[in-house]
Amino acid sequence: MTAPEELPKLIDDCVHCGFCLPTCPTYVLWGEEMDSPRGRIHLMKQHAEGTPLTPSMAGHFDACLGCMACVTSCPSGVQYDRLIEVTRAQVEQEHPRTRGERxxxxxxxxxxxxxxxxxxxxxxxxxxxxxxxxxxxxxxxxxxxxxxxxxxxxxxAPAPGRAPRLPERVAARGDRRATVGMLTGCVQREFFPGVNAATARVLALEGCDVVVPRHQGCCGALSLHSGRADEARAFARRTVEAFEGVDVIVVNAAGCGSAMKEYADLLSGDPAWAARAEALGARTRDLAEFLVELGPRAERHPVPATVAYHDACHLSHAQGVRAQPRALLAGIPGLTVREIADPEICCGSAGTYNLFQPEAAGELGDRKAENVRATGAELLVAANPGCSMQIAAALRRRGEEIAVAHTAELLDASLRGLGRAGVLTQ
Incomplete structure (x- = not known):
């Protein structure tokens, strides 16, 4: 993980051009310079030069969603993702939280x-x-x-259905094309078990042996993105150990995939784990990313439905995976995909953000819900459990309901010939 002494160079990469402003959710909401990426970088510079971390400064850092839209929009290549992770760790070490916050x-x-x-x-x-x-x-x-x-x-919180446990190995259908490990996650595993089941079936139907390590646990994403670096490292080591021995690790939750691809940086200071972490990060693929690399083999059957595809921030901005999910959806006969306005603006989920900053998250959720509603789609497709819960909750506040599915569930319905009912009754 980037060390505090490396911050000045990273900070100086920012030329304060302002290209990040229209893509920053909190700047869009409030128009406050200190709640923009370049404003926060200015505060980081003050702190790096010796200014004590004040409650006001901590508040501006806490208000950042860590959505990485600014990284995508920055022409100077500012590594804001690394800056905010180091800064969050400093906030956790130096800023006294209230009893309620703790x-x-x-x-x-x-x-x-x-x-x-x-x-x-x-x-x-x-x-x-x-x-x-x-x-x-x-x-x-x-x-x-x-x-x-x-x-x-x-x-x-969703109303969870039954959660059948996946076997430790799901055999490929037909000739085996690959052997992949599959991360089952935490919230995904327990509250969206259908996504994991669909993911395993799709991979198997596309000719993959799917290995599901029983002793895997949390990947550390929530901890990493909240400044709890030591906790994140402990989760990362366990994940590295669980998935050694497989050629590719497939992840179906955007935040988890993003964190695992960052393991090399997270564990760079640990000689016993650095090389192993780097190797795992290089083998990690988002489900859509992997399936497009693999290429389709199984027959696609029609799913006559109209869907709105939501770009999860840690998929589109952090991992750069945008075209692949759309390509997979476009390959499903009968499916109409509609784009959501302002896709670069976060829905307000952002890991734990909607729990720790509920007011700002609610405003962003309402904006996203309005844009989803405007598409006229009957189904929302998202690649992150937090986004699914956030947008569904925002629509419920408006007195509206929409079916929500993962890309894997659309593909599963198509490959198994379940049609429209196969996803609208998820």
């Missing part, structure tokens, strides 16, 4: 990176949703008064 952050990081703990919530959460108690709780506004973060967590 409690919420402690709960989030004690829960979300641990699939077994998430699994324990599935039954109670399902019963809570089905009983209608959720609607009663929201009408009272009680959670909002106790903690906006708790209220956001309650609104975002």
């Amino acid at each position: 409690a919420i952050r402690g709960m989030v990081f004690a829960l979300f990176p641990y699939p077994r703990r998430l699994r324990a919530l599935r039954g109670p959460l399902r019963a809570y949703r089905r009983s209608g108690l959720d609607r009663a709780v929201r009408r009272t506004g009680l959670l909002e008064r106790i903690s906006p973060s708790l209220a956001a967590m309650e609104r975002l």
Whole structure:
């Protein structure tokens, strides 16, 4: 991971041109210079030159979504992704959080990176949703008064279905073309199990043996993107160990894939793990990225539906994967794909952002929901569980509902000949 002493050079790469401004979600919302990438870089420079980290400075850094849209738009190649990760780590070390902030952050990081703990919530959460108690709780506004973060967590949580465990190996259909490892994730595994099942089936139908290591855990993405570097390194080491021995690791959650591709930087200071981390990062592929590289073999059947494709920030900006999901969707007969306006602007999910900054996240979610609604699509396609929950929750606030699916689920329905009903009933 970039060391603090390297910050001055990275900071000086910024020429303050302003190309980042119209792509920065918080600048778009508030028009405040210190809530733009170049404004935050100015604050980073002040801190690097000896200015103590003030609560105001920490607030501007906390307000950043880490969406990396500025990295895409920057003509000078400023590595804002590295700058904000180092700065977040400094904030966590130097900025005293309030008791309430410590409690919420402690709960989030004690829960979300641990699939077994998430699994324990599935039954109670399902019963809570089905009983209608959720609607009663929201009408009272009680959670909002106790903690906006708790209220956001309650609104975002989906009603999880059954989660059958994937076998440790799914055999290729027909001649084997590749052997791939598959990350099952945390939230993806426990709240969107259908995405993982669809991913494994699609890979198998395209001729891949799919290895699903039983002892894999959290990849560390949430920790890495929140300044918890030591915690992220521990998760990264475990992930590296779990996937050694496979040629390619396929990931179906944008934030996870982005983090795993950064392992070389994260573990660069650890001689025992640096080379292994670099090797894993080089073998990591987003599902859409891998399938386009592999090329189609299985027959595509029609899925007559109109979908809106959402660019997850850690897929489009952090990994540069934009054309591949669209190419896969375009290969499905009968499918009409509509573009969402302002695709570069984050939906407000951003890992844990919608829990720690619920007001700003809500505004961004509303903007994205309006743009999704304007497409007239009957189905939203997204490649990150946080985005799916965020946009679906924003639409519910408007009194609207839309079916949400992952690219893998569209492909699965097409390859198995399930048609439109195969995705609209997910």
